[in-house]
Amino acid sequence: MLLRLSRRGEKKVSEIVDGRGRPCPQPVIMTKKVLEKEPSKVKVLVDNQVACQNVTRLAEKMGYEVEITEKESEFSLYLSKGEKREREVLTSTSTVFLITSEVLGRGGDELGKVLSRAFFPTLTETASRPRSLIFINTGVRLVVEDSPVLDSLRSLVDLGVEILACGTCLDYFGLKDKVAVGTVSNMYDIVETLTTADKVISL
Amino acid sequence: MGFETSDDAAIYKLNGKLALIQTVDFFPPIVDTPYLFGQIAAANAMSDVYAMGGRPVTAMNLVAFPCGTLGQDVLAEILRGGAEKIKEAGAVVVGGHSIEDKEPKYGLAVSGLVEIENLVTNAQAKVGDRLVLTKPLGMGILATALKGGEVDEGEIMPAIEMAATLNRTAAEVMTKIGVNACTDVTGFGLLGHLKILLDASGVGAQIKAEDVPVWPQAVSLAEIGLIPEGCYHNEEDLQNSVKLGSLEDSLKSVFFDPQTSGGLLISVSRQRSDELVNALKQAGLNTHAVIGEVVPQAGGVGVIEIV
Numbered sequence: 001m002l003l004r005l006s007r008r009g010e011k012k013v014s015e016i017v018d019g020r021g022r023p024c025p026q027p028v029i030m031t032k033k034v035l036e037k038e039p040s041k042v043k044v045l046v047d048n049q050v051a052c053q054n055v056t057r058l059a060e061k062m063g064y065e066v067e068i069t070e071k072e073s074e075f076s077l078y079l080s081k082g083e084k085r086e087r088e089v090l091t092s093t094s095t096v097f098l099i100t101s102e103v104l105g106r107g108g109d110e111l112g113k114v115l116s117r118a119f120f121p122t123l124t125e126t127a128s129r130p131r132s133l134i135f136i137n138t139g140v141r142l143v144v145e146d147s148p149v150l151d152s153l154r155s156l157v158d159l160g161v162e163i164l165a166c167g168t169c170l171d172y173f174g175l176k177d178k179v180a181v182g183t184v185s186n187m188y189d190i191v192e193t194l195t196t197a198d199k200v201i202s203l
Numbered sequence: 204m205g206f207e208t209s210d211d212a213a214i215y216k217l218n219g220k221l222a223l224i225q226t227v228d229f230f231p232p233i234v235d236t237p238y239l240f241g242q243i244a245a246a247n248a249m250s251d252v253y254a255m256g257g258r259p260v261t262a263m264n265l266v267a268f269p270c271g272t273l274g275q276d277v278l279a280e281i282l283r284g285g286a287e288k289i290k291e292a293g294a295v296v297v298g299g300h301s302i303e304d305k306e307p308k309y310g311l312a313v314s315g316l317v318e319i320e321n322l323v324t325n326a327q328a329k330v331g332d333r334l335v336l337t338k339p340l341g342m343g344i345l346a347t348a349l350k351g352g353e354v355d356e357g358e359i360m361p362a363i364e365m366a367a368t369l370n371r372t373a374a375e376v377m378t379k380i381g382v383n384a385c386t387d388v389t390g391f392g393l394l395g396h397l398k399i400l401l402d403a404s405g406v407g408a409q410i411k412a413e414d415v416p417v418w419p420q421a422v423s424l425a426e427i428g429l430i431p432e433g434c435y436h437n438e439e440d441l442q443n444s445v446k447l448g449s450l451e452d453s454l455k456s457v458f459f460d461p462q463t464s465g466g467l468l469i470s471v472s473r474q475r476s477d478e479l480v481n482a483l484k485q486a487g488l489n490t491h492a493v494i495g496e497v498v499p500q501a502g503g504v505g506v507i508e509i510v
Contacts, residue, residue, distance in 0.1 A: 025351035028428045032353075050435050054428035057452070061426050 011078055013041040019055070020047040020074065027051040028058050035062045035079070044077040052077065095130040096197040097123075099139040104203055116142070119203075120152035124159065130201075132162040132193050134185070140169045144178040153181045164190060208326045208403035211251040211386055214317070222317050226251040228389075229265040229310020233346040233463055234363055235356055237277045241284020241309060242367040247389065247464035248311035249292055253374035254387040254467055255324070257317030262289045264299025267308040281309050292369055321378040328384040328404035328470035332497040335479060337373045338466025339490050340393055340457050341421025342366055348429045354420070362418050365490065366464040373467045373491070376482045380475055388465035392437045393458050394507055396468060398444055401497075401505030404470070409508045410495035412450055417457045425453040425460075433461035446508045458509070466490075470497055 015034050019027025027046050034042055035058070042064070044055050052075040056066045064079040103112025104119055120142075123129070133156065135143050142149055143165045157163055163182025170176040170184060194200055204210050212226035228248040232240045249259045264285060268278050289296055289311070345362050348354045356363060370387060377385060386400045393415070401408055437459040447455060471479045476493060483491050500506070 024432055025347050025353075025429050029351040029353060032427065050430075050432045053435065054430050056428070057426070057430070058428035061428070 011041070011043070013043040013078070014039045015042045017042060017044040019051055020045050022051075024050060025054065028054045031055050031079075032058055032062075035059065035064065038081070040081045042079040044079065046075050046077070047073065049075075051075075094196065094198040095128075096132045096134060096193055096200050097130050098194065098200060098202040099133060099135045099142065100137050100202065102138045102141040113148075117148050120149040120156070124152050124155045129156070129159055129161055131197065132164060133182075134164045134166070134190050134193060135182070136166040136169050136190070138169075138173075140165045140173065140175060143180065143182050144170075144175045145180045147180065150180055157181060162193075164193065166190060204324060204326075208324065209399050210325050210403070211254040212257075212315070214255065214322065216319070220319055222257075222319050222322060224252050224255055224257045224315035224317055225313070226315075227265070227310070227312040229267075229308050230463070231306050231308050233342075234349065237280035238284040239356070239363055239367060241281040241286075242288045243284075243363070243464050244281075244309045245285040245288035245311055246367050246369050248313050249289075249294070249315075250370050250387045250389070250464055250467075252313055252315035252317075253370035254385050255315075255317055256321045256374060256378045256385065257315040258371070258374075259289070259292045259294040259313050259315045261297045261314045262294050262311045263297055263313075264301070265308070265310045265312060266299060266301035267304035267306070268301060269305050269307060270303055272305075273307060277307075281307070285309065285311065288367065288369070292371060323377065323382060323385040324403070325384050325386045325400040326403035328400060328406050328497050329472065330406055330497050330499050331473050332383055332470040333473055333476035333493050334397070334408060334410070334495045334497065335469045335471060335476065335483075335491060336388070336393065336416060336466050336494050337370065337469070337483065337488060337491040338365055338368070338388070338462075339416040339418050340388070340462060340465070341418035341460055342462050342465065343392075343431045343433060343460040344421040344424050344429055344457065345418060346463070347431045348420075348424045351429060353424065353429060359418075359420060362420075368464075370467050372486050372488060373469075373483060376486050377467065377469055377471075377479065380471070380479045380482055382469050382471040382475070382479065384470040386468050388462045388468050390433065390461045390463075391440075392434070392460050392462060393465075393468070394441055394445055395437045395459070397507060398441055398505060400468065400470065401500075401507065404497075405500060405505070407498045407500050407504075407506045407508070408495055409498050409510060412448075412454060412458075412509050414492055415458065415494045416490050416492050417454070421457050421460065422453050425456040430456050431461060434459045437461060441507075444504065444506055446506065448509050450509050
């Protein structure tokens with residue numbers, strides 16, 4: 001069942017489980033089937049205290065936080081995926097950065113280098129991390145051994161960010177055997193990553 | 204014995220040496236296979252006779268059945284299960300009664316006999332006694348999971364077979380050794396039936412949680428909320444009589460879980476407890492355990508402390 005609630009005052013959920021009028025243990029079984037698909041928010045309706053307690057126990061065991069409202073002997077349970085899951089969702093938002101140069105911005109290379117050295121450490125600290133970083137042209141100089149931003153890029157990899165460096169570019173600059181972080185990639189993968197992203201930020 | 208001590212069965216003195224035991228029990232199916240349901244219901248009904256130290260002699264079938272919706276073959280299988288269990292107990296089926304009902308139910312009215320010197324009530328537990336439980340807990344939770352399709356009969360067959368097992372051997376051993384008090388664990392769960400025994404005897408108890416035999420599947424199913432309504436009622440009824448300590452929730456549910464055809468809960472003197480445990484083992488039982496001991500009452504109330 002997929003219902004979107006947009007009435008004012010109602011919480012937005014991705015699934016609703018209606019366990020009212022169902023004999024024990026149907027409300028638990030129905031909820032379990034839904035939670036196994038790992039939705040972020042679920043609303044469960046039951047009409048007795050026992051079902052309310054049982055669904056709560058199930059939801060908490062499966063990593064959901066439970067908020068209960070009672071109205072005229074009907075219980076609405078709002079289940080939301082716990083904090084840990086939230087962080088994972090943020091990391092896997094499909095935003096891709098395309099880094100086309102070792103310097104950020106145009107007009108002054110010295111300034112561009114300074115900006116570049118500030119940009120990547122800052123990226124490790126933001127809550128919303130990209131899915132992938134793609135390095136092309138002189139950008140590939142940032143993934144090799146003496147790169148000034150190597151530590152930051154390694155931290156991003158640890159945080160689940162994918163780093164792709166264009167193989168053709170690395171060849172061109174004779175840097176293929178000096179790659180210190182990420183994967184040597186090809187045009188096909190790069191194009192695939194860019195076209196399947198929700199958002200592409202080009203630097 | 205009067206109604207004050209809520210004992211397991213009615214006792215009627217026939218003469219100086221012998222007493223008549225009478226008890227009755229019936230309920231809707233808790234498993235899917237009709238034959239197994241018959242076996243469990245019969246074992247359950249006769250259990251109260253064993254809890255008094257007696258033996259069943261006659262049984263009468265109590266049947267409620269939806270003749271229009273379920274076939275006669277289903278009823279035949281239920282009755283066959285019951286009949287074979289009654290025969291196993293050394294008793295005879297002497298009749299019965301059936302009515303039309305939307306939901307099937309089955310059980311027995313049982314008459315038994317007990318030598319008065321062997322009679323075991325629930326009212327003579329003594330401070331210092333050891334408490335022995337003969338079957339694992341968790342049948343209510345397992346039946347709920349089965350009903351919901353979360354497990355199938357095959358996955359819980361050991362528990363089903365245990366529910367279909369007569370408390371006959373346990374009763375024979377306990378009367379041979381000599382015990383102070385006994386009850387069987389059924390609808391009120393371990394803690395509910397223990398409380399009745401403690402109140403009747405004017406004592407309290409300390410239970411060691413890790414020593415209580417439980418079906419492991421029941422614990423993990425309780426974790427995901429497959430808990431029968433009866434469990435919550437039992438907990439509510441006992442909220443002023445049980446100190447739960449640091450008992451984790453799922454195990455707590457198993458201790459309050461309503462049982463069907465559960466084991467005997469025996470209060471035996473400290474001196475005879477080892478002998479009883481060994482004799483039960485010798486007789487072929489392997490699920491029994493000492494789960495705690497009888498302590499003085501606390502402030503006039505039979506309190507159960509779980510450690």
